[in-house]
Each structure stands twice: as structure tokens, then as C-alpha cells.
Amino acid sequence: MATLPIELYQEILEHVDRRRDLCSLIRVAQTLRAPAQARLYRAIEVRRHDHTDAFCRAILQATHLGALVLSLTISSDEQWRLGDLWQFQSAMPQVWYNIARALRKMPRLEVLRIKSGPHANENSWVLKECPFLLKEFQCDFTFGNELITFLRTQPRISSMSWIDPDKQRGRSERAIDQSAFLAEGDLPVLRRLVTNSTTFAVAVVPGRPITTLRVLSEAIGENLGPSIGASTGPLHCLDIVFPFHQQEATQRFLSDLVRQAPHLRTLGAIKLRRTNVRQIFDALGALRDLRTLVLWDRVDQQTLVSLEAACPSLEAIVCLFQDGMHGHFVRIPMNPIREPQLVRGRGSSPLEGPITEHVS
Template sequence: MELSQEAHHLIVRYVGTRRDLVNLCRVSKRFQQEAEKALYDTLHLRGHSRTIEICQLLASTPRLSSLVDALSIFVVDDGSDDEDAPVPDDYWDSIAGALQHTTRLRFLSVYFEQAEDTSQAWVLNQCTFQLQTFHCDFEWDDHLLTFLHSQSNLTDLHLADYRSNASTAPSNDMPLLPKLSILECTFSEAAMALSPGRPITRVKTCFSHSQIDEKRTELHDLLTKLRQSRRSLRALDMADEAYTEEFSLELLTSMVEMFSHSSNLRYFGTLVLPVETKQRLEFYATLMRLHRLQCVELEVSEWDPPPMTPAALRALTFELRIYCPTVSRVIFVYDFDRVVMKVTNNICVLDHEASADILWREV
């Protein structure tokens, strides 16, 4: 009796390992079709040799390359005894060939885990897929900019590099990234360039300047550009090379002055939580003007002793909630270690399941 397509699909869903999926491909044509979908839907390529092998297979087998929905490429050769082994000559050519054939790709991530030559965005030149999510560690150049101009469905973008370019501005003829709503970028200048005229709602970036006067100007320019988004801001995560109470309060005050009346902000950080009670009360009084805030990230590295015991973290969380009762999660940062406190039904506990690095995307 021939099983239905739904039955084949359910059986494949319960197969535990990729090796078993490969074996299932040999059972019958129907099982092969369903098992190949499971095998090639999401690919994580790590190591020079394996990446070249899989990419060459995708470039030469349209049946398989058309199945790829999500592709992650880690530019590191962890299969070699020599950590400094150079990238093979055909490495990027094989990736370019695969990308040209993965026509249904929606999620693409390219990670450079070592100091490699990141000027490889040319591999995107002849791609026809329309991405929804793109994690891009490539160097910013004309190849990358041309590719981004072709992505009308992209909603989630991570940029490791950015250089000011007038052609990033929206235009009526060919707008760049018209659906972009989530932006993670190393340089705040990228957020300033991409926020106006686009439905940006979530931004994670960092200050490019270290001098206080330059940082004030940078902060003003960034918030001004964020207000020009087509949708209200829900999350802002601002990193800094040096966190101080004084500038953190300036950051919070500026945010409140620009966004409090129409604020839909649910996530805000990173802010220094003042040690002294008087300054802390001033901090809370400003923070409470963000009426929809659900999660805040607080830097407490200057506290002595560090308030990182469960009891101390609970006490600080409940203290904050006296002024900001809408906050249900607090991320405490001490010397780059992050701890998430979660409040449910007035019970405050350590949230071991939450990932502090991505909460700004989820709240």
C-alpha cells in the first residue's frame, strides 16, 4: 500500500539524525523527496573543505539547491590542524556558484570568525533570491550595496561594516530595503542612514565616538533619524566603549524627550544604574516616563560589592518596578557578564532560558 505524501512527511519529521535522513533517501523516491527537503532546507557550512564540497554540489544539482531556505556560512577552517591555513583558491568561487543556484533562499548568514579578507561581497553579484534575513560580515562596498538594492523583501539586517554613501537614501524610483524593520549594525551611522523612510522598529548599534561632545552630537543625530522611521521604535540597544552614570542619564533623558509622548518603546539599554540613592531616584523618575517599557538593560560594573547574587538582583528588580511596573525583565551587566531577571505574577526569578543578546528582538 502506497503511503500518502503527508505520511512520508510525518515519518521524516521524526527521523533523529542527518545520517538517518541520508539512509532514508535510499528507501524510495517518495522518501527521497521528503528526506532531501529536511536535509537541505537549512544548511550550516563550516570548514573550507566541507563548504567547497557542499557548494559545488548545490551549484551542480538544481534539484537540491532549490530546496535551500536558510544558509549559514562560517568562514573558518576548523577541520584543519593549521588554524592559519589560507582560504583555498576555489573557496569563494564555489560559494558564488552555490548562491547563484539557491534561488529560493530566504535566510543568509555569513560569519567571519577569524581575521580574514572580508571584501568578498562580489559573490552576491548574480544572485536572484529575495532574502528576509541577512547577517552580513562582508566589507561594505559597491557589490554589497548593489545587492542590498535588489532586496525588496528584506526585513532583518545585520551589518558588520558601513561606509557613508549617498545612494543609501530612499528614492521614489528604487528605494533601498523598503521593508527593513530590524537593524543590527556596528556603526551608528548605518542606523542614521537607513532609518528615515523605512519601517524600522528595532535597532541595535553602538556609539562610534568616545569624546563626550562628539557622543552628544552622535546621540542627537541618531535619535533624530530614528524619529523619521515610518513606524514607532520598539527596541533600542546602544552599546558604548565606556559606560558612565552622567552620559547614561543624558542618553535616557534625550530618549524620553524625543519619544515619551508617542513612545512604543518596549526595550531600552544599555544604561548605567547609579549607585547613589539620590541619583538612582532621578534615574527611575526619568525612566518611568517610558510608559510601555518591558525590558531594560542595566550596567552595574561600578557597584562594590557587585549586586550579582540572586537576592541582590531580586531587590534591585523590585525596586525598579516600584517606578516602572510595566517592566517584566531586567538584564544586569557586570564586567560583560549578563544575567536576566524575569518577573511573573510578582515572582522574580533568574531566567536561565532567556538569551540576553537577542531579547531586544523579542520583547
């Protein structure tokens, strides 16, 4: 076995899924040590602060391991008792310090996801002096100069998600000065943007080749439409929270989409029961390339027939199968109308995950 080419070892290790097994191979098989380490450290996901700290310390103690990390996800899913929370908060400055030091040892990192949950995350300073050029970046750092400076050094990011921590905690949306944000030429290949901040989307989209935009906010805003029109995309997928209580704003926004994003293929999520259905259908019918429509409604046969007549380009509708925020979501093939297919399970909503990416 020791005479096998390294490529064969790598192929074998691709079928080893359990991290515990990879660790065992590293300890007992000298021949497999290097390829097993590469497989083990290629994609790291840690969801507890003590695990995060342990991982960072391992990178700092064996710096060659940092060069193996291509994808890193750091998030906090922990639930805390009051005493544990105090201990956690007192330990976090050292954890973030170790994260910063470890990131500087990862020159080949391509995917970085850092989320602290509902707590304010003022730690964008950890991105200083990082040697990598990312392709995907997700964070909930508080918006500020350190985050802006980092983004300006990342010309390869094609997918980005920024969640405004203030809005996540129910506060007002943070104001963003577009003139002090990104300069022309920054993020030149950004194609996918996800955010809960309309103002962030308005600041980022113009002049960039955005093809997929998800805005997890009910505030459409009068500037969002023109910003979409200023994308060099063209925009193919738009997933936003249409404000159900603002019928006129929704109808006006959809009408503007015909001009701002004429090549749109996927659109959601719309609630038909609180809108002027005829005007909505007219606007949708004008989107000649529309293939997938996400509805936050149950849909009866008459509505399906009307949509089919109004939108001959439609290939599928994704909609609620039962009333309420939580229910089943089904994909209904269109033109011709066929049997629905379950695409989401109970307990999810169209705003919690990228339904549009599954069906577009």
C-alpha cells in the same frame, strides 16, 4: 507504504533530525527520496571552508538541489596553525567562486547568513546576479558598492545584520555616506536591524519600519537619536551598548528617547552604578510603554523598589546576578516584584546575544 500521500511522508520526515538518517533514506528509499532531499537541503549550515566547498560543488553538480535550499548559513569557526592558514588562504578564492556560482542556483533562498570571522571579507561580489529575494540577511562583508547594489534589489528583507569587519578587528568605524547609500523605497519592510556600526544604523533606520534595533557599539553618536525618531516603526526594542564612561551622553540620549521612541517596550543595557540614577529613573518613567529593562549591574531590593515606583509599566528586569563581565543573568518579574528566573548561563554577556528578544 508506497501508497501513502506525499504529505504524510513530509510529516514523518519532520521528525527525522539527524542529517545522516536523511541521507540514508535518500539512498535506500526511492519513495522517500524527493521529500527527504527537500528536508535535508531546506536549511544548510556549514562552518568549515572545506564543507562549504563540498556543499557548493554538490549544488553545482545537481542543480535541482539548489531550488530546495531556503536557508543557508556559511561561517568560519576554524582555528588554524600557520601552515594550514597559508593553505586555507590560497584555496579561498576558488571557494568563494563556487559560493557565487552556487548562490545563483538557489532561486527560493529566503535566509542568507555569511560570516568570515575576524578576517576582512571583500567578497560581496558573490551576491551579483543572485535570483532570490531574501527575508533575512546577515553578513560581515566590507561595506561598498557591491553590497549596496545587492541591498537595493532586496525589497523583502525584514531582518538584517551587518557587522563592520574593520571595527570587529579594533579599527575605527567606517564612514558611510548616507546620500550614496540606500534610496527612499529601498528595504521597505526592514523591521529588525543588528550592527556594530553606529553610522550604519544612522544611515539605515530613517524612513524604514524598524521595530528592533541592536547597536553593538559604545559610540552612541549625536545622530543616532534623531535617526531613531525618523523610523516609521515604531521602535519597540532598543538594545545598545551605553557608553559607561559618558554619563551625560547616556542621560541625554535616554531623555531624548521619550520623544524619539515613545512606544519603546524593551531597553538595554544600562549600567546604573556609573550614572545619575535619579535622572535615569525619571527618563525611564517617561517611557510609558516600557516593559523590559536590561541592566548591566547587580540590583538590590531598594533599586527594584525605586524602579517599580518610577516605571509602573515595567514587567521585568534582566540583570547581572554577580559582578563581572561574565556571570549569570536573571529575569526579575516586576509589578509586583517576584522571584528571579535564570535566563543566561555563566560565560555570557548581555552584548553577545539578543537577551531582549528572550524577555520582551
